[in-house]
Amino acid sequence: MARSIPPTDTGKRYGSSPEQPMDPVDPMEPMDTFIPTHPTDSVTENEAPEQIIAVRRNPWKVALKQLVESKAALVSACFILMLVMLALFANVIAPHDPQAMSLVDRMLPPAWNAEGDMRFLLGTDGQGRDILSRIIHASQMTLLVGVASVILGGIVGVTLGLLAGYFGGWLDAILMRFTDLQLAFPSLLLGLIVMAIIGTGVLELVCVIALAQWAFYARVVRSEAIKTRELEFVQGAIALGASNTRILLQHILPNCVASMLIIASFSLAMAIYYEAALSFFGLGIPPAIPTWGNMLAGARDIMLANFWAPVFPGIAITLTVLAFNLLGDWARDFFDVKV
Amino acid sequence: MQYEQASPASDTSSLDQPESASQPLLEVRNLQKTFPIGNRFNRKYVKAIQDVSFSMNTGEVLGLVGESGSGKTTVGRCIVRLIEPTGGDVFFQGKNLAKASRQELRSLRKPLQIIFQDPFGALNPRMKVGAIISEGMKIHNIAHGEQARERAKELLKKVGLSENHIDRYPHEFSGGQRQRIGIARVLAVDAKFIIADEPVSALDVSIQAQVINLLQDLKEEYGLSMLCISHDLGVVEHISDRVAVMYLGRLMEIGTKEDIYDNPRHPYTQSLLEAMPVPDPERPRKDENILQGDIPSPISPPSGCVFRTRCPIATKECAEVVPPLEEVSPGHLKACIRQ
Numbered sequence: 001m002a003r004s005i006p007p008t009d010t011g012k013r014y015g016s017s018p019e020q021p022m023d024p025v026d027p028m029e030p031m032d033t034f035i036p037t038h039p040t041d042s043v044t045e046n047e048a049p050e051q052i053i054a055v056r057r058n059p060w061k062v063a064l065k066q067l068v069e070s071k072a073a074l075v076s077a078c079f080i081l082m083l084v085m086l087a088l089f090a091n092v093i094a095p096h097d098p099q100a101m102s103l104v105d106r107m108l109p110p111a112w113n114a115e116g117d118m119r120f121l122l123g124t125d126g127q128g129r130d131i132l133s134r135i136i137h138a139s140q141m142t143l144l145v146g147v148a149s150v151i152l153g154g155i156v157g158v159t160l161g162l163l164a165g166y167f168g169g170w171l172d173a174i175l176m177r178f179t180d181l182q183l184a185f186p187s188l189l190l191g192l193i194v195m196a197i198i199g200t201g202v203l204e205l206v207c208v209i210a211l212a213q214w215a216f217y218a219r220v221v222r223s224e225a226i227k228t229r230e231l232e233f234v235q236g237a238i239a240l241g242a243s244n245t246r247i248l249l250q251h252i253l254p255n256c257v258a259s260m261l262i263i264a265s266f267s268l269a270m271a272i273y274y275e276a277a278l279s280f281f282g283l284g285i286p287p288a289i290p291t292w293g294n295m296l297a298g299a300r301d302i303m304l305a306n307f308w309a310p311v312f313p314g315i316a317i318t319l320t321v322l323a324f325n326l327l328g329d330w331a332r333d334f335f336d337v338k339v
Numbered sequence: 340m341q342y343e344q345a346s347p348a349s350d351t352s353s354l355d356q357p358e359s360a361s362q363p364l365l366e367v368r369n370l371q372k373t374f375p376i377g378n379r380f381n382r383k384y385v386k387a388i389q390d391v392s393f394s395m396n397t398g399e400v401l402g403l404v405g406e407s408g409s410g411k412t413t414v415g416r417c418i419v420r421l422i423e424p425t426g427g428d429v430f431f432q433g434k435n436l437a438k439a440s441r442q443e444l445r446s447l448r449k450p451l452q453i454i455f456q457d458p459f460g461a462l463n464p465r466m467k468v469g470a471i472i473s474e475g476m477k478i479h480n481i482a483h484g485e486q487a488r489e490r491a492k493e494l495l496k497k498v499g500l501s502e503n504h505i506d507r508y509p510h511e512f513s514g515g516q517r518q519r520i521g522i523a524r525v526l527a528v529d530a531k532f533i534i535a536d537e538p539v540s541a542l543d544v545s546i547q548a549q550v551i552n553l554l555q556d557l558k559e560e561y562g563l564s565m566l567c568i569s570h571d572l573g574v575v576e577h578i579s580d581r582v583a584v585m586y587l588g589r590l591m592e593i594g595t596k597e598d599i600y601d602n603p604r605h606p607y608t609q610s611l612l613e614a615m616p617v618p619d620p621e622r623p624r625k626d627e628n629i630l631q632g633d634i635p636s637p638i639s640p641p642s643g644c645v646f647r648t649r650c651p652i653a654t655k656e657c658a659e660v661v662p663p664l665e666e667v668s669p670g671h672l673k674a675c676i677r678q
Contacts, residue, residue, distance in 0.1 A: 232455040233463040236521075239419050239453050240475040240528060241445035250474075254465035 066334055073330030076323040083320060087140040094133035095121070098290050102128035107306045125295070125309050126302045135316050138290040142320070145202065145285070146271040149209035150264050156210065157217025158260060162248055164218065165225025176222070179215045187212035188277060195283040205284050209274045213267045220263055224256040258336045265328020269321035276317060292317050354439055354447075356430040363394035363430075364564055365418070365451075365532060370427035370437075372413050376638070385637045387413040388588045391427070392664070395581075397531075400558065400565040402579030402596075404572060404611070408634050410588040411568045415534045418566070419448055431532070449479055452525035456537035458517035462509035468495070468520055469505040475528035494523040499553060515546035519553065526557065534566045539574060551578055572615045576600055581670075584608045587645040588637060590664060594671030604673040607646050644675070652677050 067073055086093055096119075106128035111121045122131040164175040191208045198204050228234060234251050242250075276293025278284035280300075285291045287298065292313040299309035356362065369392055374385040388410040395401050403411045417424040420436060429436040434447050455461040462471055472494055473487035482490050492502035498519040509517055518538065525533060538554065539547040551574060558565060569575050575582055576596060583593040584607065592605040603609045610630045630649050635641055644662050647653040656676060664672040 232457055232460040235416075235421050236453065236455060236461060236524070237463075237474065239421060239448065239451075240524075241449055241478050242474070243445075243478075246478070250466070251463050255463070257465075 063334060067330065070330050072326045076326040076330075079319065079323040080327060083139055083143065083323075086136050087143050090137045090140055094130075094136040095119075096130035096133040098129060098134045098137040099288070100129060104128065107302060107309075109306070110308055122312050123306070123308045125299060126306075127298075131295070131309065131312050134290040134295055135292070135313055138292050138295060138313070139316070141202070141285055141289060141291045142272055142275060142317075145205055145209065145275045145291075146268050148206045149213065149271045149274075150267045152206060153210035153213035153267060154217055154260065154264060157214035157263075158221050158253075158256070160214070161218040161221030162225050162252060162256075165222035166229055166244070166248055166252060168226070172222070175218065179218045182211075182215040183219070188274070191274065191278055192281065192283060195278060200283055200286065202285060205275060205278060208278070209271045212274060213270065216263050216267065217260065220259045221256050224259050225252050228252045228255045258332050261328055261331045261335060265324050265331070268324045268328075272317055272321055354434045354443065356433040356435060362433055364397045364399075364432065365566075366394040366428075366430040367414075367418065368392050368428040368430070370414065370417055370429065371425045372410075372417055372422060373425050383638050386588050386640055387637060388417065388424075389640075390661075391585075391588075391590050393583055393590065393593055395532075395564055395566065397564055398558075398562055399581065400567055400579045402575030402582040403566060403568045403585060404570060404575050404582060405585035406570065406634050408587075408637065409585040410637075411570075411585050412536055413588075414585070415453065415536045415566060415568050418534060419451055419453055420444060421453070446479075449528055450531040451534070452528065452530035452532070453534040453536060454518070454521050454525060454538050456540055458514045458521065458541055459509075461521050462517055462524075464509055467506050467508060468512075471509070471520060472505075472523050472527050475524065479528055481528065490527065491523070494526055495520075497526065497557070498523045499549075513546075514542050515550055518542065518546075518550050522550075522553065522557065526561070530563070531561075532564045532566070534568070536568045537570070538567070540569065540571065547574065554578065572611065584611065587634060587640050589645055589661075590674060591646065592671075592673040592675075593664070594668075594673075598668070598671040602671075604667050604671070605646075605675045606650050606652055606677070608673075610651075646675075650677075 067077060102124070105117065105120065105124050106126055108120050108124040108128075109116045110123045111118050113123075116123065120130050120132070122135070124130055125134070160175050160179075164172040191212055194208050194211065195204060198207075229252065234247060237247050237251055272292070275284055275291060276296060279287075279291050279293030280297040282297070284293060287294050295313040296310050296317075299306070299313070303310050356366070369390050371389055371391075372387045374387055375382055376385055377383045391410075391414055393401070403414065405411050413422060416422040418429050418431075418436070420429075424437055427437060431447070431451055436444065436447055436451075439447055466474075469488055469491045472491040473482070476482040476487045476490065481487075488505070492505055495502050495504055500516060500519055500523075504512075504516075509520065512520065533554075535554065539550050542550060554565070555578060557563060565578070567575060567578050579596050581593065581595050582599040584591045584599065584605065586607050592599060592603065592608045599608060600612065603612055614630070632649055635645070635648055641648050641658070643656075643658040643660055644650070644653070647657040650657065654677065660676070662674040662676045664674045666672050
């Protein structure tokens with residue numbers, strides 16, 4: 001049953017003769033010409049990455065280049081940039097004081113309408129307040145509430161999702177049952193109940209919206225964490241002796257960024273919708289402060305006579321939600337893991 | 340015989356290995372792992388490894404071969420406790436890893452590192468090469484900051500890459516280059532014992548040779564010991580000093596490379612070697628000893644000798660007793676009652 005194999009000497013290099021890899025090497029043959037194990041020899045293998053490195057040097061430039069290439073994302077980014085500018089410099093940009101009422105000028109149609117007034121570009125509402133100025137000022141509160149609640153909901157949801165997915169077991173079971181509970185309960189109704197108990201205000205509103213959103217993050221991040229936990233680089237980090245904190249923050253969290261961004265983009269859209277809805281019910285931001293939701297709610301009574309009063313804040317909501325969704329799509333592709 | 344140790348001496352530390360004349364670097368004793376599957380009403384157990392024992396000395400390379408599903412990878416992972424063994428002991432440098440607490444394990448297994456099969460999953464796609472290599476140095480306080488970076492550069496050169504690869508991401512490298520980064524990662528923590536889990540199976544044949552030669556060079560330079568897990572008999576024959584053959588979670592035969600390849604005593608080893616392609620068109624084909632069928636399910640392995648269902652020389656007695664590992668010549672053991 002003995003199978004004859006050639007004697008192996010320790011200096012033999014594997015695969016050095018491609019036709020007969022198991023045969024002893026001709027000692028006259030310089031083996032390293034075939035097997036580049038030295039840096040100088042492996043030049044050919046390294047050429048391709050060398051070209052990438054020029055681009056790779058500045059990730060911001062790459063991001064900008066890809067953004068310009070994707071038209072929808074570019075338009076969305078410009079729109080969001082404009083919105084941020086409007087919010088920051090609302091006092092300078094807005095033609096009127098958003099609170100200034102003028103009963104003479106009430107319910108004016110937009111300027112291009114025959115009955116319109118050039119002073120009020122998008123017309124006025126039932127109290128004679130300039131709709132354009134109110135939309136501009138409302139962007140402050142909309143963005144603030146939206147971003148703050150997305151961040152708060154994100155922090156809570158991502159933390160719980162990471163813990164549940166990474167540690168598993170009873171912790172996972174408990175946290176996920178809470179998540180199920182949260183997802184099963186109509187969040188608008190929950191928001192109404194909580195707002196009725198803790199009262200209204202900007203901070204309260206942010207907390208309520210975050211409460212409606214954390215479960216989405218927790219769910220998705222948990223499944224990402226479970227997936228990533230089994231990957232070999234995490235196993236390797238455990239073998240290296242990395243602590244749980246290190247593995248979670250260095251290895252698992254960064255690999256969840258792509259899905260977090262998707263959730264964040266639709267959460268932001270949802271936050272704007274919640275803010276509008278709760279304000280519409282009178283439980284969100286006090287009606288005196290202009291928000292797009294408050295404007296919709298205020299225009300409810302005059303909607304049939306003056307369609308523009310709710311239409312323009314509605315357009316503002318739609319465009320903003322759309323822009324964040326499109327940019328989120330792009331960001332997901334950009335941050336997607338390259339393997 | 341090297342598998343029997345003297346009776347336990349009075350222990351100073353609970354993890355100390357019982358004293359013996361010549362202490363091997365690594366000793367695995369009666370290692371077992373069963374995975375529960377199914378739900379609590381229909382619980383079944385996959386017997387991934389059963390009663391695996393072997394030992395290794397410093398500077399030695401042990402090849403662990405077997406078909407898919409034979410439990411070779413599980414053995415490797417149980418040794419570093421990436422998978423918790425169900426039973427048995429793993430003594431490394433005289434300390435029992437299988438009984439160590441999580442905290443003790445972190446420092447105990449520092450010199451015991453693992454290289455993975457999949458070069459795409461083994462490196463965190465979100466970390467730069469420099470961070471990947473220096474992670475272990477930071478964890479074990481070997482080097483920090485600029486010092487760690489310098490050392491990472493040195494290691495990159497050592498494994499045949501260039502030092503300006505340090506700021507690139509894993510996706511910019513080819514499979515072979517990634518495997519080199521994986522090797523640099525374990526060298527960074529001064530690994531003394533490397534478990535190479537199918538280190539070249541995912542690579543092109545020409546690249547396989549480079550990586551194997553690199554491993555051999557590094558082994559000489561650093562005096563590494565290696566457990567090389569592979570299904571590729573050619574790779575194992577080239578790199579190993581000794582070879583262990585596994586089938587369905589049990590060791591079938593273990594001995595020096597010459598023992599196993601020139602004088603295989605177990606029918607399973609014999610048919611494995613028969614099936615090994617020999618690049619010689621003149622050689623007559625010997626098909627009669629090729630194994631038929633698949634490896635049986637590890638949920639209900641055959642009674643007695645696990646190989647008997649596919650063994651050409653099995654008899655009634657083979658179903659009755661589990662054949663013990665018996666010495667055929669010094670250091671050459673087989674688990675077969677027939678030959």
